[in-house]
Amino acid sequence: MGRLIDLLPPYPGGQDRNSKTARDALQSLWRGLNMPDESMDYIDLSGGEPVFPSSFAVGTAAQASMGAAALAAAEIWHLRGGTRQRVAIDMLHAAQECRSYFTLDGVEHEIQDKLTGTYRCGDGGWVRIHANFAHHRDGALALLGCPTGPETTRAMVEQALSQRSALEFEQEAADAGLVVAAMRRFADWDHHPQGMAIAGQPALSVTRIGDADPRPLPKYLHDARPLKDVRVLDLTRIIAGPVCGRALAAYGADVMLINSPHLPNIETIAETSRGKLSVHADLETADGRIALANLLRSAHVFVQGYRPGALQSLGFGPQEVANMRPGIVYVSLSAYGDSGPWAQRRGFDSLVQTATGFNHAEAEAAGIKEPKPMPMQILDHASGYLMAFGAQVALTRQATEGGSWHVRVSLAQTARWLRSLGRVSGGLRRPMPPIESYLESSPSGYGQLTAVKHAAQFSLTPARWSRPSVPPGTDPTVWPFS
Template sequence: MNDVSLAKAPPDAVELTRGLLQACGLPTDAAQGLQLTGHDPVLPSSFAVGTAAQATIAAAALAACTLGRLRGQAAQTVSVDMLHAALECTGWFSLDGQVPDLWDAFSGLYRTADGWVRIHANFAHHRDGALRLMGLDPATASRADAEAAMAQWKAADFEDAAAAAGLVATRMRSFAEWDATPQARAIAAQPLFTIRRIDTADTPAAPLVLPPLAAGARPLTGVRVLELTRILAGPVGGRALAAHGADVLLVNGPHLPNIGAIADTSRGKRSALVDLREEQGRATLRGLVQQAHVFIQGYRPGGIAERGFGPEALAKMRPGIVCVSLSAYGTQGPWATRRGFDSLVQTATGFNLAEGEAAGQGKPRPFPMQILDEATGYLMAMGAAAALYRQQTEGGSWLVEVSLAQTGYWLRGLGRVADGFSAVQPKTMEQPAFEHYLESSESGFGALRALRHAARLSATPAVWDLPSMPPGSHPPAW
């Protein structure tokens, strides 16, 4: 893919949203009643991050409304303001009046002997593994020690060694360098997302009939969603489904760490612990699957299938289920099994270098938010609702597949924003210009102040009627 000019304006957000819905196989009138306001730049970036946020949030809401209409709900207007959408995608929140620092001291970019490497160290085992790979003792090493050690490595060597060790680090590439890789070519050959039936000879294709909606009910009321995700994209997708009425049960392993953003992303959900390392835990999850409509997972590639919960196994367990699968680099190509996070995908695929060059700073620059995570999360919610619509109308079990790298490829294709850095990044949302985008709630983590949902529905407003709670606060039951 050739780089796009800074003079090329991003596409019309309404047409972009319609295109997403059409790619889902939804009716041509799925975008009726859509109202979008604002234009890029809304946050400092040379890429159309505001347009991406607005279109994906709108598409997720419209897909839910389309399913609601199928269940007897009247059509309604969906409005999304671009600034509100972009701010929501920053993931800003405070607890008890304090904004937490969500990044580990060892996370970030490091200079190497011949370039840059980004390390993701927010989980202790990833941080300690990276430090040991550098030849350092995790118990005593400082950031300065890590920087000195990394300066002795070649970027490609560290990336390869980290991947071989199951760690999460990547070297920084330009767009041209990324485009020359087999993985980039594999991603370019795939669509933004896929939605396909996964029926087999012994899985009946009869619809799992959802009941008609009562007056005033949100469009996903009665939809049971099992969410097995931990980082950001998957939790954002589950939270969007909860905002439109879905019964979302977040399932974590008792031995698995979480990031601080769970205080924000688990709004509207119940949160349970199930240990899939043990047969009792797997039996519990099988029982939950028997009554679920949607199964969302963001495990490492192949990880959930190893426990007996791959898409085909789920389709046999619960014929008619919708499975949503998230990966870093897609299902094709040599990096299909590689772990990754938004910040790493930005670095690997050329965005950090491109942003730095556009800003004229002479050093790499990240996006003003984790837009690959956030947009992918809303694509997951859109895909889940669209697959449910198709399940209700066509029968069958369905699989939705998304990846951070495919979302990045899509974002890059939207064009560049010539005056993108004229926008200002808010230091805090708690100021008059942004206060009206916030809402307050009590949570299991403390007094939570966070962004309200940017999708505004005229008849059934999006709300989170359950507070965010720590993992294990609820039993693993519907």
């Protein structure tokens, strides 16, 4: 692997000549879903690449995806009778918001297990193991013949993998329902059956899945936010889905996070739950399914991050939900898409980066051999904002033409979109900028929460989180009065 970074100009660099600007990227997303061109005259995008140390346009992806979500909220405000307002987003601020940085009572929390990371295998390949959930960690260790207690070290895992093939261990883990990815080059992924299955798909899709009368949103003026009285059911746990719900809450929606009392969460739930109600409902039980069905009767948006088909088996697939609540906007997130041989495979941002070629390409640009991750989980965050964008586009369609709608986003499709934005010359020489000036602090159910302020600035209806972040099960499973 050559030291390609030596061929790049020193920081500050810039995007390569054929790369897309953030406005180009946003306009492509906007027009791709047939949103009105006039709206693009009301968004201000400041800053430029590189904002973080990466050879990829991570700042562009953050700004464009967030811009799409925020501009869609402004469009809904206009649809409800408000005058058009300006939306402004700074690229560095948007990127900082995608770092998942937060502190509780002044303490920064570690969100990664000590065994999570990349390992060299005996055949010279690399795998990434995701061990942030105990059942995933212990399952991977059991496959390797390692003890599952706290005494297990990275060295023990490395020794076990020195006898394994990267691709074979990836498949063995997938067969066991675990989360492991082998590192590939872009060319390898492009010729992989799953890469080919999603190659022709857009970054997100919005399709009509049923008939329903239009439900025009009530007219609101003055200081109401665009999504006032829009009810969102948020059945997600990891970063991308919760970011979608958090954005919709910032724009005024009533977002109810629904957790099973028996499933684990990662610590970022404290940060991504800003603005949300938080309830417990176990969908494996009749009582939990009844509770969800009751909430669904007056919901506008249903967001879920289960593997394709998983909720359908519980009676809450897109068609079942559209039958129960005609006019619903159903938003689905998956790791690798809903078609192809990997459609049922579990995955997280870091694993998708590894499997689809980003870790190899970033390492190649840095002139190193070991896999190199991007500086933040941009696939998660960009996917979350694309979900929020698609949900609001579908809301405008429902309000004007009726129907039930299905929005689909996957981390792998977002990865493909990020590749399309081009590379950033000299980006890896950009030091990680300080984050302190972008932070705000507020009480929460977890302690004093300090996290990044929302980067989208609205001229008439400022985004804000009117509810504090609270632990799962804090609220009753009923919608609040308007």
